Structure formats: C-alpha cells, structure tokens
Amino acid sequence: MSVVLTVAPTGPIATKADNEYLPTSPEEIADSVYAAYLEGATVAHLHLRDEFERPTADLNIARRTMDLIEEKCPIHIQLSTGVGLSVDFEDREKMVELRPRMATLNPCSMSFGTGEFRNPPDGVRRLAARMRELDIKPELEVYDTGHLDAVMRLYDEGLLADPLQFSIVLGVVGGAAATPQNLVMMVERLPKGCIWQIIAIGKANLQLTGIGLALGGNARAGLEDTLYLRKGEIAQGNTPLVKRTADLARSLDLSIASVVETERILSLPPRP
Numbered sequence: 001m002s003v004v005l006t007v008a009p010t011g012p013i014a015t016k017a018d019n020e021y022l023p024t025s026p027e028e029i030a031d032s033v034y035a036a037y038l039e040g041a042t043v044a045h046l047h048l049r050d051e052f053e054r055p056t057a058d059l060n061i062a063r064r065t066m067d068l069i070e071e072k073c074p075i076h077i078q079l080s081t082g083v084g085l086s087v088d089f090e091d092r093e094k095m096v097e098l099r100p101r102m103a104t105l106n107p108c109s110m111s112f113g114t115g116e117f118r119n120p121p122d123g124v125r126r127l128a129a130r131m132r133e134l135d136i137k138p139e140l141e142v143y144d145t146g147h148l149d150a151v152m153r154l155y156d157e158g159l160l161a162d163p164l165q166f167s168i169v170l171g172v173v174g175g176a177a178a179t180p181q182n183l184v185m186m187v188e189r190l191p192k193g194c195i196w197q198i199i200a201i202g203k204a205n206l207q208l209t210g211i212g213l214a215l216g217g218n219a220r221a222g223l224e225d226t227l228y229l230r231k232g233e234i235a236q237g238n239t240p241l242v243k244r245t246a247d248l249a250r251s252l253d254l255s256i257a258s259v260v261e262t263e264r265i266l267s268l269p270p271r272p
Contacts, residue, residue, distance in 0.1 A: 002257040003249045004218040004265055006043040006197065007036035009238045011224025012055045012084035013113070019227040021237040024049040026061060030068035035239045036222070037073040040246040040256040043102070043266075044069060045078045045139075045220065055084020057091040062098055074259050076268065078102035078139055081127065085115040093127045096136055101268050103131060104167075105138040107150035111174030124150075128159040135269040141167045141199075143175030148189055155191075163267050164194040167220070170208060171201030178204035180211055187215055195266060201225055209245060213252055218265075221245040 009023050009032045016022050023032040026048075033044045048065060050056040066077055079100040083092045096103050105128055106119045131138050138160065140151050154160050168186045171178030176186070178200050190196055197220055198212030205226040209219050221241040229235040229244065246256050257265055 001216075001254055002261050002265065003213060003254045004043060004197070004257045004262050005041045005242065005246060005249070006045050006078070006218070006220040006222075007033060007041040007238055007242050008045040008047075008199075008220055008222035008224035009033055009036065010047045010049065011222075012047050012080075012082065014223065014227060015053050019223060019234055021235065022223050022227075023238070024053050026065040026068055029065050030072055032238045033069050033075060034072040035237070036242040037075045039239055039242045041075065041221075041242050042257055042259045042262040043076045043078055045080060045104075045222075045224070047080050047083065047224065055087055057083045057087050057095055059094065059098060062095060066098065066100070076101055076259065076262060076266075078104065080104045082106055082117070082141070085112055085117055089118055089120060089123045093123065093130070096127070096131055096134060099134055099272055100136060101271065102137045102139055102266075104141050105131065106141045107154065108143075108147045110143060113173045117174075125154065125157070125159060128154050132159060132161065137165060137266065137268055139165050139167055141169055142186070143169045143172055145176070145186065145189065148186070152191065162193065164191060165266060166190060166194055166196040167199050168196060168212075168217075169199040169201065171204055178202065178208055180208065183208055183211055184215070187212075187217070199225060203228075203231070206244070206248070210248055210252075213249055213254060219245050219249060 197218035200208035
C-alpha cells in the first residue's frame with residue numbers, strides 16, 4: 001500500500017519567534033517544500049505570509065510562491081483557503097482563482113484557539129460551487145463530528161464530487177481533542193470510498209500519525225502541525241518532520257507514493 005505524504009511548511013499561527021526555522025517568504029517556502037519533496041512529500045499544503053509574517057491572501061504572493069515551487073519540483077500544490085483567522089472569508093475564497101489542482105474547504109465556523117475561524121454557510125457553498133466549476137479538488141478539513149455532517153450536506157446538494165478527500169484535524173483548541181479514541185470515531189464515520197489523512201496538532205502529532213497510518217490513512221508533516229521534533233527539541237525546519245513521518249510509514253511496511261501515484265490515489269483533476 002502506498003501512502004500520500006503532505007508537507008505543511010508554514011501554517012497561519014506560528015512565527016519565527018516560535019521557531020526560527022519556520023519558512024515565511026516565498027523563497028523560503030519554496031526551498032522548504034523542495035527539501036520535503038526530496039524526502040518523499042508529494043503534496044505541499046500552502047499558507048502564505050506577507051513581509052511582516054502575517055497570514056495573507058495576496059494573490060501575487062501566492063502566485064510567486066507557486067511558481068517558485070513549480071520551478072524546483074513536480075510536487076502537487078494545495079492552497080489553503082483557510083489562510084488565517086485575521087483574513088476575511090471573501091478574500092480567502094479568491095485563492096482558488098489561481099487554479100491550483102487542490103485547495104482546502106472548511107465547512108464550518110468555529111472557535112480556534114483564542115480567535116474565531118469564520119466559514120459562513122453561504123460562503124462555503126459559494127466556494128464549493130466555484131471549486132467544482134474550476135475542477136479544483138477540495139481537501140475537506142473537519143475538526144469535529146458536526147463538520148462531517150456539514151460536508152455530507154454539501155455532498156447531498158451536489159456541491160462535492162466523489163471521491164471525497166478529508167483531513168481529520170485533531171488538537172486545535174475549539175475542535176476535537178487529539179486522542180486515539182476521537183480519531184477512531186471520526187474514521188468510522190467517514191463515508192465509504194473516501195480518501196483521508198490525519199492532521200494531529202501539537203504533542204500528539206507523532207502518535208496519532210502512526211495510528212492514522214495503521215488505520216489506512218495518509219499523513220501530513222510540517223511546522224504547521226508541530227514545532228518540535230520531540231519533547232524539548234525544536235524541529236530544525238520541515239525536513240526532519242517529513243523524514244520522521246516517511247520513516248514511520250516505512251516501519252509499518254507502507255511505501256511512500258510517488259507524484260504519479262499521488263495523482264491517482266487522490267483522483268486529481270488533469271493539469272491545466
């Protein structure tokens with residue numbers, strides 16, 4: 001069995017003050033993604049930052065980052081429409097106009113740490129419809145059981161196409177806790193025939209990634225999800241985290257999917 005490995009190099013929360021190795025400029029992100037690709041990552045989940053390290057939906061910054069990555073390697077790019085808590089939904093949804101092959105779709109508003117992650121129902125429907133119109137594969141980020149129900153309502157309305165692709169996100173304050181019990185429950189509730197990966201935030205990252213792989217899921221690694229390689233040891237970039245996850249998969253007798261295999265496993269739309 002082949003496992004798709006995604007790198008999430010930056011995220012919307014941490015800064016270089018939290019981890020000096022966090023990539024924030026387009027050049028740093030592209031270099032980090034390339035290094036992760038060499039370790040087996042075939043999907044790059046991208047958040048962008050402005051010159052002050054703030055989350056941004058600036059299409060010029062996004063386009064430059066995508067172009068720099070594409071010059072370096074054939075990794076599949078997945079733009080985050082989550083962007084950051086401080087960015088308006090109306091600006092975030094414009095990210096799909098860059099026509100990435102994949103982009104995230106968050107079905108529900110929620111508390112997120114000390115802030116609010118705003119995903120209004122009408123806006124989510126509008127974004128889902130636009131992604132289907134542009135033939136962009138949605139990565140459906142679900143932080144709790146009710147989010148799964150919201151996704152299936154979108155599916156019933158014809159706004160999502162098979163096979164559905166989920167990310168089960170556990171450990172965000174405001175969502176479901178990062179426990180094995182919650183992961184197993186969420187997996188059991190997934191619709192048949194879907195594709196999924198575990199995103200475990202913080203100290204449970206390695207443990208739940210291992211459980212997710214054993215349950216048949218894909219995996220994600222990177223500084224968006226944890227700033228530490230192990231307790232008390234800051235990760236010196238994304239590469240050690242991606243290598244750790246690839247080694248974990250291989251220790252379970254799983255192979256790491258190639259770029260071509262990833263295209264098939266995720267049922268990605270044709271390249272423009």
